[in-house]
Amino acid sequence: MPNPSSVGERHSQPAAAPDPRLAFVYAEAVRGLLHQQNVVESLNTRAGNLIFATAFVSSLLGGRALLDGLGPWDWLALALLFLIGLLVVIMLWPYYNLTFRFDPEELLQDFVDQEPSGTQNPSAAMDVMHRALALRIKTDMASNWRIIQRLRVALQLALFLLLLELLAWMLAIVRI
Template sequence: MAERPGKEESDGTSDDNPRLAFIYREAVRGLDHQQNVVENMNTRAGSLIFATAFANSLLGGRALSDGLGLWDWVAVALLFAIGGLIVFLLLPFHKYMFRFDPEELLHQYVDGDRPAKMSAMYRPLALRIKNDMAGNWRIIQRLRLALQIALLFLLLDILAWLLAIAGV
């Protein structure tokens, strides 16, 4: 004889609700993906440091051997702008949310009069992850824009050095 689901199962608070578990896992996977995007941008910023140093040492030395001209000053200004953008990209002042506070989780779900079941935890945590991802995305967008501008400045920097070398 088949048993009818109890109230606990029908309202989604039992510990064996696979739909909530799936949604929570997907939310965590999305947050992990965001963290990988941030780490990838940090790697790209490191590559940008190398490319900037290489291009400026190679071209700047040659261009400055003839003295300082307009294009030399433009290239130096672009070099400082790239440096500022790299500092913005790499300084750890951005407030990412990739983790939960364990003390808060213990207080909210374990230490109370009635400890929460796993399924009762999945829903609020998945919604919290969604909010954290939205906040992270705003930071990531600003960093991505800064990286794109820095790359554009690197191309203009190389062009300025080449114009300085050409004596234009």
């Protein structure tokens, strides 16, 4: 016959502690997502700086170059100005498919409403939630990265075109 104290001990054992590895992985996934959000904000700031630099170059050098009429370098500089403007619009366009947070309704449906109250150990439930959310963040980061890459390429191309515009305005001023 089992010892009564050992039977009671089995029922009063504490719930399994949450797995700290899952909490760490989830925290790192959130950190990666926040980093991506900062990259997007940085690219938007750089696009704003590019607008200022382009306006400054075009007004300062373009005003001087256009005093003598329109030549081939002037037309090239104006075309480059238009292309830079187009790239800035691409960079600043509101991308609604960037994902940096969870939908609270989905979280409730996936992790709270599906389980009858008290049927699962809370630490195990947190482990399941951390795992599922870390994998969801991974998917969101991959989707965000495609947009971030387009923004980065647009910025790099616009900066290169700004240098060409600067050169075109200078050549227009000296009338080569």
